[in-house]
Amino acid sequence: MSTEAHGLIGRIERYLDAVPRARADVEAVGPFTLFRSRLTHPFYARPSLGWASGYVTAADVIALRARQRDLGLPETIEWLTEIAPDLSTACRDAGLRISEHPLLVHHDPLAVPVPAGLRIRRIDNPDDPVIPAAQIVGRLAFAAPGTDISDVGAAERDTAVEQRAPEASEDLRQLIRDGHSVLVVAEDEHGVLCSGGHNPVGDVTEVVGVGTVPSARRRGLGAAVTDTLVADAIRRGIEVIFLSADDDAVARVYERVGFGRIGTACVAVPE
Ligand SMILES: CC(C)(COP(=O)(O)OP(=O)(O)OC[C@H]1O[C@@H](n2cnc3c(N)ncnc32)[C@H](O)[C@@H]1OP(=O)(O)O)[C@@H](O)C(=O)NCCC(=O)NCCS
Structure with a gap:
Protein backbone atom coordinates (compact mmCIF):
# COMPACT_ATOMS: atom_id res chain seq x y z
CA MET A 1 0.00 0.00 0.00
CA LEU A 103 -14.08 0.53 0.06
CA LEU A 104 -13.89 3.59 -2.18
CA VAL A 105 -12.57 7.12 -1.76
CA HIS A 106 -13.57 10.14 -3.82
CA HIS A 107 -10.61 11.55 -5.71
CA ASP A 108 -11.84 13.05 -8.93
CA PRO A 109 -14.75 15.50 -9.32
CA LEU A 110 -16.66 14.56 -12.50
CA ALA A 111 -19.60 16.26 -14.21
CA VAL A 112 -22.76 14.27 -13.38
CA PRO A 113 -26.01 15.31 -15.13
CA VAL A 114 -29.33 15.56 -13.25
CA PRO A 115 -31.83 13.29 -15.05
CA ALA A 116 -34.66 15.17 -16.82
CA GLY A 117 -37.86 15.68 -14.83
CA LEU A 118 -36.18 15.15 -11.47
CA ARG A 119 -35.18 17.44 -8.68
CA ILE A 120 -32.19 16.71 -6.45
CA ARG A 121 -32.61 18.38 -3.06
CA ARG A 122 -30.72 18.50 0.23
CA ILE A 123 -33.14 18.27 3.17
CA ASP A 124 -32.17 21.16 5.44
CA ASN A 125 -35.33 21.24 7.54
CA PRO A 126 -35.35 18.38 10.08
CA ASP A 127 -39.16 18.61 10.14
CA ASP A 128 -39.43 18.19 6.37
CA PRO A 129 -42.46 15.91 5.71
CA VAL A 130 -40.53 14.06 3.02
CA ILE A 131 -38.13 12.41 5.49
CA PRO A 132 -40.24 9.25 6.11
CA ALA A 133 -40.51 8.67 2.34
CA ALA A 134 -36.74 9.11 2.00
CA GLN A 135 -36.21 6.41 4.65
CA ILE A 136 -38.76 4.05 3.08
CA VAL A 137 -37.10 4.48 -0.31
CA GLY A 138 -33.80 3.42 1.28
CA ARG A 139 -35.49 0.39 2.82
CA LEU A 140 -37.13 -0.66 -0.47
CA ALA A 141 -33.82 -0.16 -2.30
CA PHE A 142 -31.75 -2.24 0.12
CA ALA A 143 -34.42 -4.96 0.10
CA ALA A 144 -33.51 -5.37 -3.60
CA PRO A 145 -29.69 -5.43 -3.53
CA GLY A 146 -27.67 -4.96 -6.70
CA THR A 147 -28.53 -2.65 -9.56
CA ASP A 148 -31.41 -4.52 -11.27
CA ILE A 149 -34.74 -2.92 -12.14
CA SER A 150 -38.10 -4.34 -10.95
CA ASP A 151 -41.69 -3.10 -10.53
CA VAL A 152 -41.26 -2.06 -6.90
CA GLY A 153 -41.58 1.71 -6.69
CA ALA A 154 -43.89 4.60 -5.89
CA ALA A 155 -46.95 2.52 -4.89
CA GLU A 156 -44.97 0.45 -2.36
CA ARG A 157 -43.33 3.63 -1.05
CA ASP A 158 -46.66 5.38 -0.50
CA THR A 159 -48.24 2.38 1.23
CA ALA A 160 -45.26 2.01 3.56
CA VAL A 161 -45.22 5.74 4.38
CA GLU A 162 -48.92 5.61 5.32
CA GLN A 163 -48.24 2.72 7.70
CA ARG A 164 -45.14 4.27 9.27
CA ALA A 165 -45.31 5.58 12.84
CA PRO A 166 -44.34 9.30 12.93
CA GLU A 167 -41.79 8.70 15.71
CA ALA A 168 -39.90 6.21 13.49
CA SER A 169 -38.18 9.14 11.78
CA GLU A 170 -37.18 10.96 14.97
CA ASP A 171 -33.58 9.60 15.10
CA LEU A 172 -32.84 10.86 11.61
CA ARG A 173 -34.56 14.21 12.22
CA GLN A 174 -32.37 14.69 15.30
CA LEU A 175 -29.18 13.75 13.43
CA ILE A 176 -30.03 16.33 10.73
CA ARG A 177 -30.89 18.92 13.41
CA ASP A 178 -27.52 18.31 15.14
CA GLY A 179 -25.57 18.46 11.86
CA HIS A 180 -24.45 14.83 12.22
CA SER A 181 -26.25 13.67 9.06
CA VAL A 182 -26.89 15.25 5.67
CA LEU A 183 -29.78 13.85 3.62
CA VAL A 184 -30.26 14.27 -0.14
CA VAL A 185 -33.26 13.07 -2.16
CA ALA A 186 -34.16 12.79 -5.84
CA GLU A 187 -37.86 13.44 -6.44
CA ASP A 188 -40.30 13.56 -9.32
CA GLU A 189 -43.67 15.30 -9.05
CA HIS A 190 -45.07 12.32 -7.08
CA GLY A 191 -42.34 11.94 -4.47
CA VAL A 192 -38.92 10.57 -3.55
CA LEU A 193 -37.34 7.91 -5.79
CA CYS A 194 -33.77 7.91 -4.50
CA SER A 195 -32.17 9.02 -1.24
CA GLY A 196 -28.77 8.97 0.41
CA GLY A 197 -26.76 10.68 3.09
CA HIS A 198 -23.37 11.50 4.50
CA ASN A 199 -22.26 11.78 8.10
CA PRO A 200 -19.50 14.37 8.56
CA VAL A 201 -17.06 14.14 11.46
CA GLY A 202 -14.26 16.71 11.26
CA ASP A 203 -12.67 16.54 7.82
CA VAL A 204 -13.90 13.03 6.96
CA THR A 205 -17.31 11.80 5.89
CA GLU A 206 -18.93 8.58 4.75
CA VAL A 207 -21.58 8.47 2.04
CA VAL A 208 -24.24 6.08 3.31
CA GLY A 209 -27.55 4.55 2.35
CA VAL A 210 -27.72 5.64 -1.28
CA GLY A 211 -30.69 3.72 -2.65
CA THR A 212 -33.00 4.00 -5.65
CA VAL A 213 -36.38 2.23 -5.71
CA PRO A 214 -36.03 -0.63 -8.21
CA SER A 215 -38.53 0.84 -10.72
CA ALA A 216 -36.50 4.07 -11.05
CA ARG A 217 -33.06 2.51 -11.46
CA ARG A 218 -30.64 2.99 -14.34
CA ARG A 219 -31.73 6.56 -15.08
CA GLY A 220 -28.86 8.28 -13.30
CA LEU A 221 -30.55 9.01 -9.93
CA GLY A 222 -28.00 7.17 -7.81
CA ALA A 223 -25.12 8.97 -9.50
CA ALA A 224 -26.82 12.37 -9.22
CA VAL A 225 -27.65 11.97 -5.52
CA THR A 226 -24.12 10.77 -4.75
CA ASP A 227 -22.65 13.68 -6.70
CA THR A 228 -24.78 16.15 -4.70
CA LEU A 229 -23.62 14.55 -1.43
CA VAL A 230 -20.00 14.84 -2.57
CA ALA A 231 -20.47 18.50 -3.58
CA ASP A 232 -22.01 19.21 -0.17
CA ALA A 233 -19.08 17.53 1.61
CA ILE A 234 -16.52 19.47 -0.45
CA ARG A 235 -18.32 22.75 0.35
CA ARG A 236 -17.96 21.90 4.05
CA GLY A 237 -14.19 21.60 3.58
CA ILE A 238 -14.20 17.82 4.03
CA GLU A 239 -11.02 16.24 2.72
CA VAL A 240 -11.81 12.51 2.77
CA ILE A 241 -15.14 11.29 1.32
CA PHE A 242 -15.48 7.52 1.34
CA LEU A 243 -18.07 4.76 1.16
CA SER A 244 -18.34 1.02 1.05
CA ALA A 245 -20.24 -0.48 -1.87
CA ASP A 246 -22.20 -3.68 -1.63
CA ASP A 247 -20.37 -5.32 -4.54
CA ASP A 248 -18.45 -4.54 -7.73
CA ALA A 249 -21.61 -3.72 -9.76
CA VAL A 250 -22.64 -1.11 -7.20
CA ALA A 251 -19.04 0.16 -6.95
CA ARG A 252 -19.19 0.93 -10.69
CA VAL A 253 -21.97 3.47 -10.08
CA TYR A 254 -19.67 5.30 -7.66
CA GLU A 255 -16.60 5.03 -9.88
CA ARG A 256 -18.58 6.96 -12.48
CA VAL A 257 -18.92 9.77 -9.93
CA GLY A 258 -15.18 9.95 -9.23
CA PHE A 259 -14.62 7.35 -6.51
CA GLY A 260 -11.79 4.82 -6.67
CA ARG A 261 -11.14 1.65 -4.72
CA ILE A 262 -8.77 1.90 -1.79
CA GLY A 263 -9.50 -1.17 0.34
CA THR A 264 -12.02 -3.67 1.64
CA ALA A 265 -14.64 -3.34 4.37
CA CYS A 266 -15.68 -6.57 6.10
CA VAL A 267 -18.84 -7.51 7.97
CA ALA A 268 -19.16 -10.72 9.99
CA VAL A 269 -22.55 -12.08 11.04
CA PRO A 270 -23.68 -15.47 12.42
CA GLU A 271 -23.98 -18.27 9.85
C1 LIG B 1 -26.77 1.12 -6.44
C2 LIG B 1 -27.98 1.98 -6.75
C3 LIG B 1 -28.10 3.08 -5.69
C4 LIG B 1 -27.80 2.65 -8.12
O1 LIG B 1 -28.91 3.52 -8.35
P1 LIG B 1 -29.33 3.99 -9.80
O2 LIG B 1 -30.24 5.13 -9.63
O3 LIG B 1 -29.80 2.86 -10.62
O4 LIG B 1 -27.89 4.47 -10.34
P2 LIG B 1 -27.53 5.07 -11.78
O5 LIG B 1 -28.75 5.13 -12.63
O6 LIG B 1 -26.77 6.32 -11.55
O7 LIG B 1 -26.51 3.96 -12.35
C5 LIG B 1 -26.90 2.60 -12.53
C6 LIG B 1 -26.60 2.13 -13.95
O8 LIG B 1 -27.49 2.77 -14.87
C7 LIG B 1 -26.72 3.35 -15.92
N1 LIG B 1 -27.43 4.54 -16.38
C8 LIG B 1 -27.49 5.75 -15.77
N2 LIG B 1 -28.26 6.59 -16.52
C9 LIG B 1 -28.70 5.89 -17.57
C10 LIG B 1 -29.54 6.19 -18.66
N3 LIG B 1 -30.08 7.42 -18.82
N4 LIG B 1 -29.79 5.23 -19.57
C11 LIG B 1 -29.26 4.00 -19.42
N5 LIG B 1 -28.44 3.63 -18.38
C12 LIG B 1 -28.19 4.57 -17.49
C13 LIG B 1 -25.39 3.66 -15.27
O9 LIG B 1 -24.38 3.81 -16.24
C14 LIG B 1 -25.19 2.43 -14.42
O10 LIG B 1 -24.77 1.37 -15.26
P3 LIG B 1 -23.89 0.11 -14.77
O11 LIG B 1 -24.72 -0.68 -13.78
O12 LIG B 1 -23.63 -0.64 -16.00
O13 LIG B 1 -22.66 0.67 -14.14
C15 LIG B 1 -29.28 1.13 -6.80
O14 LIG B 1 -29.10 0.08 -7.73
C16 LIG B 1 -29.68 0.55 -5.46
O15 LIG B 1 -30.42 1.18 -4.73
N6 LIG B 1 -29.19 -0.67 -5.13
C17 LIG B 1 -29.51 -1.32 -3.85
C18 LIG B 1 -28.96 -0.55 -2.67
C19 LIG B 1 -27.47 -0.38 -2.76
O16 LIG B 1 -26.73 -1.33 -2.94
N7 LIG B 1 -27.03 0.86 -2.60
C20 LIG B 1 -25.64 1.20 -2.61
C21 LIG B 1 -25.12 1.16 -1.22
S1 LIG B 1 -23.39 1.02 -1.22
Whole structure:
Protein backbone atom coordinates (compact mmCIF):
# COMPACT_ATOMS: atom_id res chain seq x y z
CA MET A 1 0.00 0.00 0.00
CA SER A 2 1.32 3.51 -0.84
CA THR A 3 2.02 5.95 1.99
CA GLU A 4 -0.90 8.08 0.81
CA ALA A 5 -3.32 5.13 0.82
CA HIS A 6 -2.02 4.09 4.23
CA GLY A 7 -2.72 7.60 5.57
CA LEU A 8 -6.23 7.58 4.11
CA ILE A 9 -7.04 4.19 5.59
CA GLY A 10 -5.87 5.46 9.00
CA ARG A 11 -8.16 8.50 8.76
CA ILE A 12 -11.10 6.33 7.71
CA GLU A 13 -10.42 3.91 10.58
CA ARG A 14 -10.45 6.76 13.11
CA TYR A 15 -13.68 8.08 11.58
CA LEU A 16 -15.33 4.64 11.78
CA ASP A 17 -14.54 4.57 15.48
CA ALA A 18 -15.76 8.14 16.05
CA VAL A 19 -19.16 7.91 14.34
CA PRO A 20 -20.78 5.17 16.45
CA ARG A 21 -19.01 6.55 19.57
CA ALA A 22 -21.09 9.74 19.26
CA ARG A 23 -24.33 7.72 19.13
CA ALA A 24 -23.58 4.87 21.54
CA ASP A 25 -22.18 3.81 24.91
CA VAL A 26 -18.86 2.08 24.46
CA GLU A 27 -17.54 -1.06 26.07
CA ALA A 28 -14.20 -2.83 25.56
CA VAL A 29 -14.53 -6.59 25.13
CA GLY A 30 -11.08 -8.13 24.68
CA PRO A 31 -9.53 -6.60 21.56
CA PHE A 32 -12.91 -5.22 20.40
CA THR A 33 -14.93 -2.08 21.03
CA LEU A 34 -18.62 -2.81 21.37
CA PHE A 35 -20.93 0.09 20.53
CA ARG A 36 -24.20 -0.02 22.51
CA SER A 37 -26.49 2.19 20.47
CA ARG A 38 -28.53 4.98 22.03
CA LEU A 39 -30.56 5.19 18.79
CA THR A 40 -33.27 2.79 17.70
CA HIS A 41 -31.00 0.89 15.28
CA PRO A 42 -28.26 -1.23 16.85
CA PHE A 43 -24.53 -1.00 16.17
CA TYR A 44 -21.79 -3.62 15.88
CA ALA A 45 -18.37 -4.24 17.38
CA ARG A 46 -15.08 -3.17 15.75
CA PRO A 47 -11.46 -4.00 16.49
CA SER A 48 -10.43 -1.34 19.00
CA LEU A 49 -8.76 1.72 17.55
CA GLY A 50 -4.99 1.36 17.47
CA TRP A 51 -5.20 -2.40 17.42
CA ALA A 52 -2.31 -3.18 15.08
CA SER A 53 -3.63 -6.48 13.80
CA GLY A 54 -2.76 -8.11 17.09
CA TYR A 55 -3.23 -11.80 17.54
CA VAL A 56 -6.97 -12.41 17.87
CA THR A 57 -8.26 -15.89 18.40
CA ALA A 58 -11.63 -17.50 17.77
CA ALA A 59 -11.99 -17.51 21.58
CA ASP A 60 -11.86 -13.67 21.57
CA VAL A 61 -14.64 -13.60 18.98
CA ILE A 62 -16.70 -16.18 20.87
CA ALA A 63 -16.38 -14.10 24.07
CA LEU A 64 -17.52 -11.01 22.17
CA ARG A 65 -20.51 -12.87 20.71
CA ALA A 66 -21.52 -14.04 24.19
CA ARG A 67 -21.45 -10.45 25.44
CA GLN A 68 -23.47 -9.23 22.45
CA ARG A 69 -26.05 -11.96 23.11
CA ASP A 70 -26.21 -11.03 26.81
CA LEU A 71 -27.00 -7.46 25.83
CA GLY A 72 -29.54 -8.51 23.18
CA LEU A 73 -27.36 -7.02 20.42
CA PRO A 74 -26.79 -8.49 16.97
CA GLU A 75 -23.59 -10.56 16.80
CA THR A 76 -22.06 -8.34 14.13
CA ILE A 77 -18.42 -7.28 13.72
CA GLU A 78 -17.18 -4.74 11.17
CA TRP A 79 -13.59 -3.89 10.20
CA LEU A 80 -11.24 -2.93 7.37
CA THR A 81 -9.08 -5.71 5.92
CA GLU A 82 -6.14 -3.31 5.71
CA ILE A 83 -6.32 -2.71 9.49
CA ALA A 84 -7.07 -6.25 10.64
CA PRO A 85 -6.11 -8.73 7.88
CA ASP A 86 -6.23 -11.78 10.17
CA LEU A 87 -9.60 -11.14 11.74
CA SER A 88 -11.52 -13.02 9.02
CA THR A 89 -9.91 -16.30 10.02
CA ALA A 90 -10.75 -15.86 13.72
CA CYS A 91 -14.35 -14.90 12.83
CA ARG A 92 -14.79 -17.91 10.54
CA ASP A 93 -13.37 -20.21 13.21
CA ALA A 94 -15.91 -18.71 15.63
CA GLY A 95 -18.80 -19.57 13.31
CA LEU A 96 -19.35 -16.20 11.64
CA ARG A 97 -19.94 -15.59 7.95
CA ILE A 98 -17.86 -12.82 6.35
CA SER A 99 -18.92 -10.52 3.53
CA GLU A 100 -16.38 -8.24 1.84
CA HIS A 101 -17.27 -4.90 0.29
CA PRO A 102 -15.21 -2.55 -1.89
CA LEU A 103 -14.08 0.53 0.06
CA LEU A 104 -13.89 3.59 -2.18
CA VAL A 105 -12.57 7.12 -1.76
CA HIS A 106 -13.57 10.14 -3.82
CA HIS A 107 -10.61 11.55 -5.71
CA ASP A 108 -11.84 13.05 -8.93
CA PRO A 109 -14.75 15.50 -9.32
CA LEU A 110 -16.66 14.56 -12.50
CA ALA A 111 -19.60 16.26 -14.21
CA VAL A 112 -22.76 14.27 -13.38
CA PRO A 113 -26.01 15.31 -15.13
CA VAL A 114 -29.33 15.56 -13.25
CA PRO A 115 -31.83 13.29 -15.05
CA ALA A 116 -34.66 15.17 -16.82
CA GLY A 117 -37.86 15.68 -14.83
CA LEU A 118 -36.18 15.15 -11.47
CA ARG A 119 -35.18 17.44 -8.68
CA ILE A 120 -32.19 16.71 -6.45
CA ARG A 121 -32.61 18.38 -3.06
CA ARG A 122 -30.72 18.50 0.23
CA ILE A 123 -33.14 18.27 3.17
CA ASP A 124 -32.17 21.16 5.44
CA ASN A 125 -35.33 21.24 7.54
CA PRO A 126 -35.35 18.38 10.08
CA ASP A 127 -39.16 18.61 10.14
CA ASP A 128 -39.43 18.19 6.37
CA PRO A 129 -42.46 15.91 5.71
CA VAL A 130 -40.53 14.06 3.02
CA ILE A 131 -38.13 12.41 5.49
CA PRO A 132 -40.24 9.25 6.11
CA ALA A 133 -40.51 8.67 2.34
CA ALA A 134 -36.74 9.11 2.00
CA GLN A 135 -36.21 6.41 4.65
CA ILE A 136 -38.76 4.05 3.08
CA VAL A 137 -37.10 4.48 -0.31
CA GLY A 138 -33.80 3.42 1.28
CA ARG A 139 -35.49 0.39 2.82
CA LEU A 140 -37.13 -0.66 -0.47
CA ALA A 141 -33.82 -0.16 -2.30
CA PHE A 142 -31.75 -2.24 0.12
CA ALA A 143 -34.42 -4.96 0.10
CA ALA A 144 -33.51 -5.37 -3.60
CA PRO A 145 -29.69 -5.43 -3.53
CA GLY A 146 -27.67 -4.96 -6.70
CA THR A 147 -28.53 -2.65 -9.56
CA ASP A 148 -31.41 -4.52 -11.27
CA ILE A 149 -34.74 -2.92 -12.14
CA SER A 150 -38.10 -4.34 -10.95
CA ASP A 151 -41.69 -3.10 -10.53
CA VAL A 152 -41.26 -2.06 -6.90
CA GLY A 153 -41.58 1.71 -6.69
CA ALA A 154 -43.89 4.60 -5.89
CA ALA A 155 -46.95 2.52 -4.89
CA GLU A 156 -44.97 0.45 -2.36
CA ARG A 157 -43.33 3.63 -1.05
CA ASP A 158 -46.66 5.38 -0.50
CA THR A 159 -48.24 2.38 1.23
CA ALA A 160 -45.26 2.01 3.56
CA VAL A 161 -45.22 5.74 4.38
CA GLU A 162 -48.92 5.61 5.32
CA GLN A 163 -48.24 2.72 7.70
CA ARG A 164 -45.14 4.27 9.27
CA ALA A 165 -45.31 5.58 12.84
CA PRO A 166 -44.34 9.30 12.93
CA GLU A 167 -41.79 8.70 15.71
CA ALA A 168 -39.90 6.21 13.49
CA SER A 169 -38.18 9.14 11.78
CA GLU A 170 -37.18 10.96 14.97
CA ASP A 171 -33.58 9.60 15.10
CA LEU A 172 -32.84 10.86 11.61
CA ARG A 173 -34.56 14.21 12.22
CA GLN A 174 -32.37 14.69 15.30
CA LEU A 175 -29.18 13.75 13.43
CA ILE A 176 -30.03 16.33 10.73
CA ARG A 177 -30.89 18.92 13.41
CA ASP A 178 -27.52 18.31 15.14
CA GLY A 179 -25.57 18.46 11.86
CA HIS A 180 -24.45 14.83 12.22
CA SER A 181 -26.25 13.67 9.06
CA VAL A 182 -26.89 15.25 5.67
CA LEU A 183 -29.78 13.85 3.62
CA VAL A 184 -30.26 14.27 -0.14
CA VAL A 185 -33.26 13.07 -2.16
CA ALA A 186 -34.16 12.79 -5.84
CA GLU A 187 -37.86 13.44 -6.44
CA ASP A 188 -40.30 13.56 -9.32
CA GLU A 189 -43.67 15.30 -9.05
CA HIS A 190 -45.07 12.32 -7.08
CA GLY A 191 -42.34 11.94 -4.47
CA VAL A 192 -38.92 10.57 -3.55
CA LEU A 193 -37.34 7.91 -5.79
CA CYS A 194 -33.77 7.91 -4.50
CA SER A 195 -32.17 9.02 -1.24
CA GLY A 196 -28.77 8.97 0.41
CA GLY A 197 -26.76 10.68 3.09
CA HIS A 198 -23.37 11.50 4.50
CA ASN A 199 -22.26 11.78 8.10
CA PRO A 200 -19.50 14.37 8.56
CA VAL A 201 -17.06 14.14 11.46
CA GLY A 202 -14.26 16.71 11.26
CA ASP A 203 -12.67 16.54 7.82
CA VAL A 204 -13.90 13.03 6.96
CA THR A 205 -17.31 11.80 5.89
CA GLU A 206 -18.93 8.58 4.75
CA VAL A 207 -21.58 8.47 2.04
CA VAL A 208 -24.24 6.08 3.31
CA GLY A 209 -27.55 4.55 2.35
CA VAL A 210 -27.72 5.64 -1.28
CA GLY A 211 -30.69 3.72 -2.65
CA THR A 212 -33.00 4.00 -5.65
CA VAL A 213 -36.38 2.23 -5.71
CA PRO A 214 -36.03 -0.63 -8.21
CA SER A 215 -38.53 0.84 -10.72
CA ALA A 216 -36.50 4.07 -11.05
CA ARG A 217 -33.06 2.51 -11.46
CA ARG A 218 -30.64 2.99 -14.34
CA ARG A 219 -31.73 6.56 -15.08
CA GLY A 220 -28.86 8.28 -13.30
CA LEU A 221 -30.55 9.01 -9.93
CA GLY A 222 -28.00 7.17 -7.81
CA ALA A 223 -25.12 8.97 -9.50
CA ALA A 224 -26.82 12.37 -9.22
CA VAL A 225 -27.65 11.97 -5.52
CA THR A 226 -24.12 10.77 -4.75
CA ASP A 227 -22.65 13.68 -6.70
CA THR A 228 -24.78 16.15 -4.70
CA LEU A 229 -23.62 14.55 -1.43
CA VAL A 230 -20.00 14.84 -2.57
CA ALA A 231 -20.47 18.50 -3.58
CA ASP A 232 -22.01 19.21 -0.17
CA ALA A 233 -19.08 17.53 1.61
CA ILE A 234 -16.52 19.47 -0.45
CA ARG A 235 -18.32 22.75 0.35
CA ARG A 236 -17.96 21.90 4.05
CA GLY A 237 -14.19 21.60 3.58
CA ILE A 238 -14.20 17.82 4.03
CA GLU A 239 -11.02 16.24 2.72
CA VAL A 240 -11.81 12.51 2.77
CA ILE A 241 -15.14 11.29 1.32
CA PHE A 242 -15.48 7.52 1.34
CA LEU A 243 -18.07 4.76 1.16
CA SER A 244 -18.34 1.02 1.05
CA ALA A 245 -20.24 -0.48 -1.87
CA ASP A 246 -22.20 -3.68 -1.63
CA ASP A 247 -20.37 -5.32 -4.54
CA ASP A 248 -18.45 -4.54 -7.73
CA ALA A 249 -21.61 -3.72 -9.76
CA VAL A 250 -22.64 -1.11 -7.20
CA ALA A 251 -19.04 0.16 -6.95
CA ARG A 252 -19.19 0.93 -10.69
CA VAL A 253 -21.97 3.47 -10.08
CA TYR A 254 -19.67 5.30 -7.66
CA GLU A 255 -16.60 5.03 -9.88
CA ARG A 256 -18.58 6.96 -12.48
CA VAL A 257 -18.92 9.77 -9.93
CA GLY A 258 -15.18 9.95 -9.23
CA PHE A 259 -14.62 7.35 -6.51
CA GLY A 260 -11.79 4.82 -6.67
CA ARG A 261 -11.14 1.65 -4.72
CA ILE A 262 -8.77 1.90 -1.79
CA GLY A 263 -9.50 -1.17 0.34
CA THR A 264 -12.02 -3.67 1.64
CA ALA A 265 -14.64 -3.34 4.37
CA CYS A 266 -15.68 -6.57 6.10
CA VAL A 267 -18.84 -7.51 7.97
CA ALA A 268 -19.16 -10.72 9.99
CA VAL A 269 -22.55 -12.08 11.04
CA PRO A 270 -23.68 -15.47 12.42
CA GLU A 271 -23.98 -18.27 9.85
C1 LIG B 1 -26.77 1.12 -6.44
C2 LIG B 1 -27.98 1.98 -6.75
C3 LIG B 1 -28.10 3.08 -5.69
C4 LIG B 1 -27.80 2.65 -8.12
O1 LIG B 1 -28.91 3.52 -8.35
P1 LIG B 1 -29.33 3.99 -9.80
O2 LIG B 1 -30.24 5.13 -9.63
O3 LIG B 1 -29.80 2.86 -10.62
O4 LIG B 1 -27.89 4.47 -10.34
P2 LIG B 1 -27.53 5.07 -11.78
O5 LIG B 1 -28.75 5.13 -12.63
O6 LIG B 1 -26.77 6.32 -11.55
O7 LIG B 1 -26.51 3.96 -12.35
C5 LIG B 1 -26.90 2.60 -12.53
C6 LIG B 1 -26.60 2.13 -13.95
O8 LIG B 1 -27.49 2.77 -14.87
C7 LIG B 1 -26.72 3.35 -15.92
N1 LIG B 1 -27.43 4.54 -16.38
C8 LIG B 1 -27.49 5.75 -15.77
N2 LIG B 1 -28.26 6.59 -16.52
C9 LIG B 1 -28.70 5.89 -17.57
C10 LIG B 1 -29.54 6.19 -18.66
N3 LIG B 1 -30.08 7.42 -18.82
N4 LIG B 1 -29.79 5.23 -19.57
C11 LIG B 1 -29.26 4.00 -19.42
N5 LIG B 1 -28.44 3.63 -18.38
C12 LIG B 1 -28.19 4.57 -17.49
C13 LIG B 1 -25.39 3.66 -15.27
O9 LIG B 1 -24.38 3.81 -16.24
C14 LIG B 1 -25.19 2.43 -14.42
O10 LIG B 1 -24.77 1.37 -15.26
P3 LIG B 1 -23.89 0.11 -14.77
O11 LIG B 1 -24.72 -0.68 -13.78
O12 LIG B 1 -23.63 -0.64 -16.00
O13 LIG B 1 -22.66 0.67 -14.14
C15 LIG B 1 -29.28 1.13 -6.80
O14 LIG B 1 -29.10 0.08 -7.73
C16 LIG B 1 -29.68 0.55 -5.46
O15 LIG B 1 -30.42 1.18 -4.73
N6 LIG B 1 -29.19 -0.67 -5.13
C17 LIG B 1 -29.51 -1.32 -3.85
C18 LIG B 1 -28.96 -0.55 -2.67
C19 LIG B 1 -27.47 -0.38 -2.76
O16 LIG B 1 -26.73 -1.33 -2.94
N7 LIG B 1 -27.03 0.86 -2.60
C20 LIG B 1 -25.64 1.20 -2.61
C21 LIG B 1 -25.12 1.16 -1.22
S1 LIG B 1 -23.39 1.02 -1.22
